[in-house]
Amino acid sequence: MSLTLTKNQISSIEREGERIKAYIKRFVSHLPNNARTTGSFAKWCGVSRSTAQRLLQMSKPSYNGFQVICGLPSPAGISRVIEKLADRNISEEGIMVITSANELLYSTLHSLTMSQNQLKNAFDTINKANDSGVDQGLSARKKLYELNQQLCKESIQLSVGVDCVTPNKHVSDYLSEVVIAYRQGVKFLNGSRSFVQSFVGNEKNYHLNQPTSIKRRELHDLVVDSTFQFLLEDLTSPSAVDCFTGHGLLGNSQVYNLSEANDFKTGGEITLGHIDRTSQTHPLTSKKQLDIHGIECHSPTQKMILISLLEKSLASKATARTGLYTSSQKAQEDLYTLEDNWNDRFYTDTPLLCFSPAEDSLAEKLKIPEVHDLIESALEANQLSKENSVGYCLVVDYPPWLSTYRIYFEYELN
Structure with a gap:
């Protein structure tokens, strides 16, 4: 035996x-x-x-x-x-x-x-x-990345998603959510697909507008009553703005034809954001005691990072767990729990790191300075202080193409 x-x-x-x-x-x-x-x-x-x-x-x-x-x-x-x-x-x-x-x-x-x-x-x-720190699947995933980027003529060096959630100060039964998606080393060659950035709601399907170009210093004083989409100029190659071609069929994705821009033949960057002041009902006062944050590997990617920022009263009642799924799996839209999706979940041993945004140490630990700016931008846009937030981070090297990593926050009431 x-x-x-x-x-x-x-x-x-x-x-x-x-x-x-x-x-x-x-x-x-x-x-x-x-x-x-x-x-x-x-x-x-x-x-x-x-x-x-x-x-x-x-x-x-x-x-x-x-x-x-x-x-x-x-x-x-x-x-x-x-x-x-x-x-x-x-x-x-x-x-x-x-x-x-x-x-x-x-x-x-x-x-x-x-x-x-x-x-x-x-x-x-x-x-x-x-505990030895050896990622047994890294070599195989790297080979797949190299083959897939040759196949589809597109690749991303670094993909970072930051999801910041806090109770709405004016509508207490809802959460205010800010999502920022940053892509670095983006290459889309002739013959490649369009670049697609989706924003998927926990309780509703978004119908996005064309993103407004803004600078980071404008985020703190941004007045948003409902929803708002933006392109962050500070972390975006100049030619990206003119590459916007519209939205996907469901209206919840933004489409850019980056293969026409010279910046993205050698490796450009693009940062898109979404704000929803009533993204979902408050899990501590409603029956839907679940919040799901996810990041999709839509293009072959070398490194992918998912960062979740929760206001402290939410974090104190939440249990965080992770899951890996195919991108076609729509659990997030239906708010299924982790165990409800047992048949669609891949095995993953990727650790979940908990950190304090107030200590400003994550960017230094990851050796990625842009992470600091992205965290601060999300907090500013959601009017949430570093001291009143808790961070969670998932880091994957060479994630499987067309997969989605998720962090599930399940809330328990007293």
Whole structure:
């Protein structure tokens, strides 16, 4: 019996764990209100506090698929819980979903011929190997990048997306959002496609206007009541402005024919932004307790960085997790949670860095000075101070072409 795991197995375990977690969340929703905490469930169901804790905790956003499989009671233990539920006040659907979760847990462990403890030990071994800092997939992704840029005659050296969110000061039930997309070393040769920058809302489809050219110093005093799109002149090659050709079919993307501009034959830069003062309902006062930030690899790209900036009251209630999907996957528009998308998610071990914008250290750590200007620009445009914000950062070298990296923020209410 092998106690090692392949990448395919890890990916499969993560997906199955997300499915199990979705079942557990549905099960908890069917419990009586007086049986949804560890102590109350243990007493109501007639099981130990340890079993109740291990079962209910796995419905929390902070646990990933692997942790769910390793942290749940054993299949035999969950079977005993199901037996106890037979004469309790719970719907048939509630019993059905916990039964489905247990069957999936059993089949996953059986296919691996591992116990939960053995699985945890195998994963701990992998984590220790990953701590060496070696990205096992980097070489393959680099080769794909080189082939894809030759194929489509376009490439981007650096892609940075900054998403800044804060409660709307004037409309308290909504969030104000500023998104800035920066591209450096942009090459679009003759015969290439158009350059496309999309802005996708969490709750609505945007219909964008032609971006207004502005300078960074204008952002702080910018008056925006609803939505506004802009091109940041300070970080954009001069010839980009005249390359604007319109919008995509759905109206939520801006299209530029950069192959006609000399700047973009050798490597230009372009920075586009979007402001929405009522981008989505406030997650702490509404039923939609989820916020999704994403960055798409629309062109072959050497390095991609996604930065999220949350106002502190939001960050204090949020659990941040990451996911990698194909760009055709539209989960963001429908506000599906991470585990709801288990079947469309690729395996990724890219770490999520948490940082303090007030310390101004991220740009120095990444050795990319433009990151400092982009963070400050987003904060200024959203009238949010560095001291009152928390930052999250995802960095990927040679991201898969036509993929989307996301940071999910799931909010828990008291």
